[in-house]
Amino acid sequence: xxxxxxxxxxxxxxxWDRHRFELKLVNPANKTKSKIIVVxxxxxxxxxxxxxxxxxxxxxxxxxxxxxxxxxxxxxQGGINAAKNYQNDGDSIxxxxxxxxxxxxxxxxxxxxxRLAQISNNIIDQCVxxxxxFAREYGGQLANRSFGGALVSRTFYARGQTGQQLLLGAYxxxxxxxxxxxxxxxxxxxxxxxxxxxxxxxxIIARNLVSxxxxxxxxxxxxxxxxxxxxxxxxxxxxxGSNISAAFASYRKGASFANPCFIQIHPTxxxxxxTYQSKLTLMSESLRNDGRVWVPRSPEDKRAPNQIPExxxxxxxxxxYPRFGNLVPRDVASRSAKVQCDMGKGVGDTxxxxxxxxxxxxxxxxxxxxxxKYGNLFEMYKKITAQDPYETPMMIxxxxxxxxxxxxxxxxxxxxxxxxxxxxxxxxxxxxxxxLGASALMQGLADGYFIIPxxxxxxxxxxxxxxxxxxxxxxxxxxxxxxxRIKKLLSIGGKRTVDDFHRELGHILWENCGMxxxxxxxxxxxxxxxxxxxxFWENVLVGGTGKGFNQSLEKAGRVADFLxxxxxxxxxxLERKESCGCxxxxxxxxxxxxxxxxxxxxxxxxAWEYRGEGSRPKFHKEPLEFENVELTQRxxx
Ligand SMILES: Cc1cc2nc3c(=O)[nH]c(=O)nc-3n(C[C@H](O)[C@H](O)[C@H](O)COP(=O)(O)OP(=O)(O)OC[C@H]3O[C@@H](n4cnc5c(N)ncnc54)[C@H](O)[C@@H]3O)c2cc1C
Numbered sequence: 137x138x139x140x141x142x143x144x145x146x147x148x149x150x151x152w153d154r155h156r157f158e159l160k161l162v163n164p165a166n167k168t169k170s171k172i173i174v175v176x177x178x179x180x181x182x183x184x185x186x187x188x189x190x191x192x193x194x195x196x197x198x199x200x201x202x203x204x205x206x207x208x209x210x211x212x213q214g215g216i217n218a219a220k221n222y223q224n225d226g227d228s229i230x231x232x233x234x235x236x237x238x239x240x241x242x243x244x245x246x247x248x249x250x251r252l253a254q255i256s257n258n259i260i261d262q263c264v265x266x267x268x269x270f271a272r273e274y275g276g277q278l279a280n281r282s283f284g285g286a287l288v289s290r291t292f293y294a295r296g297q298t299g300q301q302l303l304l305g306a307y308x309x310x311x312x313x314x315x316x317x318x319x320x321x322x323x324x325x326x327x328x329x330x331x332x333x334x335x336x337x338x339x340i341i342a343r344n345l346v347s348x349x350x351x352x353x354x355x356x357x358x359x360x361x362x363x364x365x366x367x368x369x370x371x372x373x374x375x376x377g378s379n380i381s382a383a384f385a386s387y388r389k390g391a392s393f394a395n396p397c398f399i400q401i402h403p404t405x406x407x408x409x410x411t412y413q414s415k416l417t418l419m420s421e422s423l424r425n426d427g428r429v430w431v432p433r434s435p436e437d438k439r440a441p442n443q444i445p446e447x448x449x450x451x452x453x454x455x456x457y458p459r460f461g462n463l464v465p466r467d468v469a470s471r472s473a474k475v476q477c478d479m480g481k482g483v484g485d486t487x488x489x490x491x492x493x494x495x496x497x498x499x500x501x502x503x504x505x506x507x508x509k510y511g512n513l514f515e516m517y518k519k520i521t522a523q524d525p526y527e528t529p530m531m532i533x534x535x536x537x538x539x540x541x542x543x544x545x546x547x548x549x550x551x552x553x554x555x556x557x558x559x560x561x562x563x564x565x566x567x568x569x570x571x572l573g574a575s576a577l578m579q580g581l582a583d584g585y586f587i588i589p590x591x592x593x594x595x596x597x598x599x600x601x602x603x604x605x606x607x608x609x610x611x612x613x614x615x616x617x618x619x620x621r622i623k624k625l626l627s628i629g630g631k632r633t634v635d636d637f638h639r640e641l642g643h644i645l646w647e648n649c650g651m652x653x654x655x656x657x658x659x660x661x662x663x664x665x666x667x668x669x670x671x672f673w674e675n676v677l678v679g680g681t682g683k684g685f686n687q688s689l690e691k692a693g694r695v696a697d698f699l700x701x702x703x704x705x706x707x708x709x710l711e712r713k714e715s716c717g718c719x720x721x722x723x724x725x726x727x728x729x730x731x732x733x734x735x736x737x738x739x740x741x742x743a744w745e746y747r748g749e750g751s752r753p754k755f756h757k758e759p760l761e762f763e764n765v766e767l768t769q770r771x772x773x
Contacts, residue, residue, distance in 0.1 A: 240568020
């Protein structure tokens with residue numbers, strides 16, 4: 137397997153322009169002859185489908201929900217970054233690039249991140265033109281707020297519902313193309329396999345989740361925008377349907393998987409409250425603009441928060457990181473919360489929580505201002521916890537939130553399978569070892585609106601292949617494999633539910649490959665997951681049949697993939713003998729307990745190649761070269 141990043145030569149700031157010029161264009165008359173499958177209707181998939189159809193391609197779009205609008209992107213709360221510098225506070229494309237590459241602890245590629253920063257400004261223009269109701273200042277200018285890891289205000293937002301508003305914008309554009317007949321929409325479909333013919337991605341096998349039928353769909357290229365894999369941990373802030381199956385099926389067919397152990401733990405989530413909880417809720421990072429994080433100074437202090445005087449509170453982020461304070465990046469804030477709780481200073485019944493307190497902000501700006509900025513988040517918190525954050529500080533604790541790893545892609549967003557492109561959270565491309573807040577929406581929309589329309593054209597213009605047909609033997613073989621697996625799952629008739637296995641997998645991963653890791657625990661986890669996977673295939677109970685709507689069956693397939701993927705994640709974590717960003721291996725830390733990178737030996741992307749059931753995947757390194765920034769120890773002090 138060759139990992140050729142195809143990063144263009146030339147100065148950083150000119151690479152993308154030059155590359156766009158050098159990419160081949162498809163004759164507009166020929167675009168109508170090319171069929172493209174897009175899997176996913178989140179921000180990445182919806183923006184890609186709408187834009188490709190607008191260009192003239194025939195697009196077939198798939199999602200597992202009953203409407204594209206229910207994709208997980210709808211949940212995004214806090215905002216989207218762009219280097220507009222409306223605040224005149226020192227922002228620039230270069231600063232957004234630098235913050236992002238530093239935020240990712242120097243484990244992403246300069247060229248990709250610079251392009252992302254460049255495109256960020258186009259995204260805001262595009263969304264404003266669509267009518268996305270971003271928050272505005274009194275004079276009409278778009279408003280900005282700050283997010284972690286940056287000292288400038290560059291985050292555009294629509295209250296705490298930015299993802300929803302951006303997705304409605306993309307959905308509007310998508311609907312226009314559906315009405316024009318350029319996009320054929322397949323809802324309630326789950327891609328279960330990628331069909332590869334002569335080494336190229338030429339279609340998918342999808343299950344109709346209502347009728348149970350297996351469908352074959354052929355195309356000239358496949359675009360995967362199927363989201364992230366945080367739900368491997370069972371409890372996460374992700375939508376319940378988020379899964380790894382489409383990406384993992386592609387991995388099994390030859391797409392390399394990059395940096396699977398890079399998992400972002402978000403510092404501000406509503407803490408776990410019980411064993412049978414199935415979902416965690418995020419409290420947006422935007423709250424850290426105005427909120428102050430603290431714990432009681434003494435572990436013995438069990439008083440209610442408003443009875444603890446200022447002098448007896450430990451505002452640990454402000455004290456340890458005076459420059460960034462409460463706005464340190466997520467990995468730093470999460471680990472700091474864990475350290476406080478490990479010292480016994482956690483609050484609440486479980487002692488696994490810290491306070492996020494907006495009292496000062498309410499006093500300073502008034503309740504109305506705070507309600508305008510965060511009203512829906514406060515409401516959500518109150519509904520879930522029965523506590524009113526206007527009256528008492530919120531309690532928060534870190535939780536799994538986002539996955540920086542994903543299918544490996546080159547600068548054109550093409551995987552190691554020609555014709556398979558991967559966008560949004562499903563790829564690994566831009567965030568390195570840690571994602572800064574408000575940069576996932578930016579990346580998904582950059583990929584969908586502004587990158588794939590150019591790069592897929594180049595692929596199609598250079599490809600010479602026959603029109604793929606669903607009666608090709610490769611479709612029959614794939615379909616048969618999918619059918620056999622479904623039958624196997626239904627036939628086991630064991631004693632444990634799918635959720636029970638999933639919960640146990642999540643527990644193993646959280647305890648051993650979560651916020652902090654160490655070699656001994658990772659080795660233990662590897663064995664535990666392998667045993668659990670073996671038991672799953674002997675003892676899982678999947679009720680019903682394959683002939684219709686069957687959520688137990690849907691989940692079983694996804695959990696089977698999470699189990700296999702969990703082993704890969706742990707393997708990757710074991711291989712990376714350094715700490716960087718969210719991958720915090722306790723054996724590698726500075727005297728001040730910060731992540732200690734090893735640039736000499738680990739300044740690379742780890743990419744894994746599938747080599748068949750039962751065989752260890754092959755490990756590849758893609759070196760990361762830095763010509764424009766100096767690799768420094770990350771400091772937010
Ligand atoms: C609570 C929350 C708040 C967030 N807030 C922010 C924020 O403020 N700013 C920010 O930048 N980021 C935020 N993020 C992260 C961001 O929302 C996601 O990274 C981003 O929306 C992912 O978009 P996507 O298009 O890649 O995938 P998704 O939105 O996850 O969409 C995946 C799509 O793929 C489809 N799909 C999946 N598997 C299959 C399959 N096998 N077959 C067919 N279809 C399939 C799904 O149906 C769906 O349509 C937040 C995340 C969470 C969880």
